[in-house]
Amino acid sequence: MKNRKSIFAFFAISAAMIFASCSNLTDANVTSSSEDKNTLNIEVTNYDEVVTQASKSANHASRTIIPDSFDSDGVDFYLYGTNTSGGTFGPEKVTFKGNTDAVGGTSKTVGTISIPANSAVWEFTLVALATGATAPTEATLKDEAVLIGYSSMDMLNGDTAKFTLSPDGLKKEAKIAMKLYTDGWTLPTGFTAKAGIYLLTTGADAGTDAAPTEKEVAFTDATKDEANAVDYAIASFAPGTYLFKVTFEKTGSNKKFYWSDVLVVLPGKTIDNAVGIPNVIGTAPAAPTAFKAGYVENSEDKFSGWYTTAFEWVRGSKNENNFEIEVLEFNDADTVTPPADADTGWTTALGAGTSVTYDSKFSSAANYESGSLLSGNTKAQLRLELGKRYFARIRAVNDAGESAWTLVSLATAPAEPTGTTAFTGNTINRYRLTYFMNGGTYYADKTAADAGTGGSTADKVSYHCEDSAAGTPIIKADETPIIKKNTYTWSYWSKDGKSETASRYNEPGTAPANYKGYKNLDLYAMFATDAGVAIFDKKSLEIQDGWITVDTGTLTGKTAEIEVATQTEVKWTFTPGEVKDAEGKKIENFAYDKVNFTVTKGGTTFEAKSTDNVGAARAAEFTMSLSNLPAGIYQVMFTAHYGTTTVSYPITADIRR
Known part of the structure; x- marks a missing residue:
């Protein structure tokens, strides 16, 4: 080239x-x-x-x-x-x-x-x-x-x-003065060519409705080399990172073929390259390479029960329409074997789980975080559930066919995707370890406990990757740090806040073994006496179907259909029903400390509101303005907080005009 x-x-x-x-x-x-x-x-x-x-x-x-x-x-x-x-x-x-x-x-x-x-x-x-x-x-x-x-x-x-430095979002105008040629081949009869500059995440034309960047390119027998190239020029263009794409289409056919490349427009500079376009008509894309996954630190429980996984890859060719990522969720099992390869091994592994495929509509997925699977992109982020194990593969797709699949690599640092941390096990997994103080006070050392100073009543939460070999160390009952409730020192952990032997995490008086599992683990401090110990677990505080209503359209479970006529806003109402403690007893006059309401789409937040002290006696009402919401799919999220517990209720809202 x-x-x-x-x-x-x-x-x-x-x-x-x-x-x-x-x-x-x-x-x-x-x-x-x-x-x-x-x-x-x-x-x-x-x-x-x-x-x-x-x-x-x-x-x-x-x-x-x-x-x-x-x-x-x-x-x-x-x-x-x-x-x-x-x-x-x-x-x-x-x-x-x-x-x-x-x-x-x-x-x-x-x-x-x-x-x-x-x-x-x-x-x-x-x-x-x-x-x-x-x-x-x-x-x-x-x-x-x-x-x-x-x-x-x-x-x-x-x-x-x-x-990571970038020109994205800067305002000093640049100039496009490119020259395009077919690099030695002739455009087949009946085909037309168009060139344009597009947004990487959405694929939309980067120009305006009045002045789109997409233009027809008059490739002829004479435009095969740089000396006779066709001009592609824009006098003033915003700096940023884009996709430059040439589309080949035959009249009367519903198939299109693309060649594309990343276009970095620097403030005050001129893009004046002569670019030779290869013949991609009828050619399937090559498989992506270097497909990697890592987790984003501090992303756990921003959406209750979820964390962010980042995928990164290298384009195998420049003629894909989009990529497809297939994510395999393993069923519950003591051990799992990741696929040995992206084809036969993947098919075998499907017997131990279920899979979901993400394609060009990636940004509409309920667990979408950022990035895109459209042509030219090499990064995407998904929210995956804490306490589950996953694997993944990727391929490129266009109208001529699909590439081979490429299996994900869970490499060690520094080979994981930029800005992320490598998974330490053989699957994609993060789990939550929670120590519930259960009315007690946590002390970092025994001296502080004896003096009754320097303690904390807050529950302790940490996040880990599965480590089936070494496991995650558990705080030991016969060593410091220690937990005290009044005059009682904790004696063992319980998996559900009950004192029965079957509920105990190891036996009283013994040091718990390291946790080598992959599921979320809740441990409750149990003291010398169990009398008067109130247990509140996260499950009992989850938001239930029917607690949320919308005054326009219909809401069924976690899916809303909103028909918009002349109104300028939609009102959502959150009214908590009966909440019980871990023993099934109704909590009288229960109220969440705070409830947050957000409306997002494709990584953009359109609404972000909150209100305090929300219960059966005081419902929370949130208005969603329609003035800046075109028709489409949005994610409406209710997040309720009670003490150290956070629960969420996501709703997929389809706004129709």
Whole structure:
């Protein structure tokens, strides 16, 4: 493939798709004076790729459409921050230093800076500006920056903020002045060609209704080489990361064939490549490679009972219409054997579970998190259930057929998808381990317990991957930390809050063995006497069908059909019914501490409201504005909180106009 420009190894595109997805971290203030400082390491994961062009990996070099770089112009970096205490930081200039990369070379990827220590949790923005430019205010960042990246940071649990720089969302206009040719082949009789620029996640034209980017391309016998290429030009275009796609269609046929490539448009730059388009008509796509999965830390129970799994892959060719990911959920069993291969082994494994296939409509899935399976994408995120085991495979699809399947690899760090952590077992699995204090107080050491100071009544929750070999250590009853209720010290764990021997997690007085399972495990502290111990488990607090109503359309279980005529809003009402404790006794005057109401679609939040103290005596009413909701499928989520317990009730709402 000819290419008029020297290859600029830009960054992996799908990382740019999710750069703005900042984690929601628990607020945690630290005690400090205003003079205290924390040292923060700043790492740019694609510094060489966007600034120095030092990285020439095979994946980046396979790019056809290469943008101008900033290496000759030079850039300065500035950091901005906002903390959970309401304080702000920056702009502070950052100078990067050299470090040794994985292949022994030196690259400038890490900087060190001091930030105020009055809060542990920060949201950071890192921007690149033309060298010598004055640092902008936060209000004008996107007007003046040439690259931007985001990172969330909890300084109690780490000291390095990682950024992936991208032009996405910036405003300084760029220019498209490409030339297209067929690279030595002739367009068959009856076929027409169109070229356009599209949004990666949705596949929609990146232009406007009045000025779409899709244009017919007049390929002829004379346009086979660069010297006679056809112009594809747009005078002014927003910076960002897109898909450039050429569509071939035969008149009277319902089949279309595509060639596409990632298009990175940098602020103030010109894309003026001469691009040779290969003959993809009637050719099935090649199989994706390097298909990997990892979990997103701190994503557990943001939606009660779910966590986020990230998938990443490399395109096998540039002519797919979309990808398909098939996720296999294993049935309950002491042990499971992952498929040995993506075909025969997968078919055999299906006998031990059930599967769900996600395709071009991926963003409409109820458990969709982010990303896309449309052409050009290489990352996607799903919410999977805690306490279950999964496996996955992927293939590429177009109108000529399907590629072979590629089996997922659960590789160890650092090979898992960027920004995630590798699963430690042989399946995709995360489970919740909860220690219920059961009216007791948790002490980190015996001295504090004897003094009655420094304890906590909060239940302890942690998340783990299945480890059938070593397992997860369980707090031991005869060692510290310990739990006390009044004068009683806990003596053993119960799996359901009952004192019967069958309910006990190991026997009283013995040290519980490490947990080697994969299911969610609830453990209740049991004391020397069981009298007066009230047990509240999460199951008893779950939202029931019928507690939620909608004043327009119909609601059946977790599916709503809303016919919209002239009204401007829809009212949802949440009225809790009877709630019982773990022993089946009705809880009188029960009320949830807080109920949240959200409306989302494709990663975008349209409504986010909450109200406190919601029970049978005080229902919660939420209005959903229709002014900015076109017809389509939306996810309506009710999330109720009671003490340390959070339960959710998702509804798929079909708005029809």
